[in-house]
Amino acid sequence: MTLAKRVTYYYDDEVGNYNYGYNHPMKPYRIRMAHNIITSYGLDKKMTVMRPSRATAHQMTRFHCDDYVKYLSRLTPELAEVDPMQLNRYICTEDCPVFDGVYEFSSISAGGSIAAAKRINHGESDIVINWAGGLHHAKKEGASGFCYINDIVLAILELLRYHQRVLYLDIDVHHGDGVEEAFYSTDRVMSVSFHKFGDFFPGTGHLNDIGVGKGKNHAVNIPLRDGVDDESYRGIFEPIMKMVMERFQPGAVVMQCGTDSLSGDRIGCFNLSMRGHAACVDFMKSFGVPMICLGGGGYTIRNVARTWAYETSVLLGEPVSSVLPYTEHYDFFGPDFSLDVPSSNMENHNTPEYLGKILVAISERLREIGH
Ligand code: ZLS
Ligand code: CA
Ligand code: ZN
Incomplete structure (x- = not known):
């Protein structure tokens, strides 16, 4: 683990009450489960814990269309039923159901990420955490892939007020399409x-999608196959991110920090262990550049809670016991009750040749940028 830093953690206890629906894979409750592990380890005593104020409609329209934000702010399950035409304009309702409080839920997520950016801008913290953020698919004019408001784009726009260049890094198993698209033609955001990649939502993020105009070579896509394990992930993650930081x-x-890239995820198909996933977070921390860590996907909720709690300890530089402390969700964590998500024996379809070719292609393009 790298050296201790000033850490701020944004958390709103209401977030765990929102429900996408019984059958839906996205469970905001996992954020409360992670929080309870964090406090049971006493990690809340080592950082500044704050409840973010909710993002206003005005703040959301810094990225999203006025009409969409206005519509979402008034949307209720009842309205969705009486006016399906209007609804279909903005939302594919199978992935993005109109649940009770969908707008408030989005404003909690976005409020935390915007507050995180302000805290970094004012030099009040080295690292800021918002596990309710990370909703990377939301578009300017509509919801997509369980995401209604793009808290990440809003946070980056806030950081751009004070920072000439901002790096966005996405280790969710899905492509970070909404964020990539928002900054596709600028060289101020990489x-x-x-x-x-390949027969998987949202279908974008090809190796050769690299940005346009000034943004050329400022979009970097690493398309992977099923079953990537800790060793092969680290083998491309570390050299690519070292080059990105240098250039x-x-x-x-x-x-x-989407955790649907973990082994055993309900939607994902990678084979990362909790420690492999957290090693990426620790590696980024080691550069000593102010950092915001956000949540995202993660659908096997006991493993999401374990991993975000562990990553909080890694960001704090405070080692924790691998025996889980008692929480009200203790029964979720059996039969082992340990702070661990192991890899499985699934096949890794990413051959060393395949990964080598990706690394060469990306190195060549990164060599072209620089200041
Ligand atoms: O990155 O694959 C799709 C789109 C479909 C297939 C699924 N049907 C329902 C709609 C059409 C092509 N959607 C993905 C979205 C994944 C979003 C990931 C978000 C993030 O992790 C960031 C937070 C998808 N994968 C799995 C499902 N949708 C899905 C599985 C099961 C269900 C239940 C509820 C709803 C309908 C039945 C649903 C969606
Ligand atoms: Ca990703
Ligand atoms: Zn995802």
């Missing part, structure tokens, strides 16, 4: 996403 020299980093 967007790097590692994701499953781009960002003033701030926003890292989306």
Whole structure:
């Protein structure tokens, strides 16, 4: 683990009450489960814990269309039923259901990420955490892939007020399409996403999608196959991110720490262990550049809670016992009750040749940028 830093942690206890629906894989409750592990380890005593104020409609329209934000702010399950035409304009309702409080939920997520950016801008913290953030698919004009408001784009826009260059890094198993698209033609934001590619949502993030105009070579896509393990992930993650940091020299980093890239995820198809996932977070911390860590995907909720709690300890530089402390969710964590998500024996479809070719292609393009 690298050296201790000043850490701020944004958390709103209401977040765990929002519900996408019984059958839906996205469970905001996992954020409360992570929080309870964090406090049971006493990690809340080692950082500044704050409840973020909710993002206003006005703040949301810094990225999103006025009409969409206005519509979302008034949207209720009842309204969705009486006016399906209007609804279909903005939302694919199977992935993005109109649940009770959908707008408030989004404003908690976005409020935390915007507050995180302000805290970094004012030099009040080295690292800021918002596990309710990371909703990377939301578009300017509509919801997509469980995401309604793009808290990440809003946070980056806030950071750009004080920082000439901002790095966005996304280790969710899905492509960070909403964020990439928002900054596709600028050289002030570099967007790097590692994701499953090939017959997988959202379908974007090809190796050769590199940005346009001034943004050329400032979008970096690492398309992976099923079953990537800790060793092969680290083998491309570390050299790519070292090069990115050297060439781009960002003033701030926003890292989306989606945990659907863990082994055994309900939607994902990678084979990372909790320690392999957290090693990426620790590696980024080691550069000593101000950083915001956000949540995102993660659908096997006991493993999401374990991993975000562990990553909080890694960011604090405070080792914790691998025996889970008692929490009200203790029964979720059997039969082992340990702070661990192991890899499985699934096949790794990413051959050394495949990964080698990706590394060569990306190195060549990164060599072209620089200041
Ligand atoms: O990155 O694959 C799709 C789109 C479909 C297939 C699924 N049907 C329902 C709609 C059409 C093509 N959607 C993905 C979205 C993944 C979003 C990831 C978000 C993030 O992790 C950041 C937070 C998808 N994968 C799995 C599902 N949707 C899905 C699985 C099961 C269900 C239940 C509830 C709803 C309908 C049945 C649903 C969606
Ligand atoms: Ca990703
Ligand atoms: Zn995801």
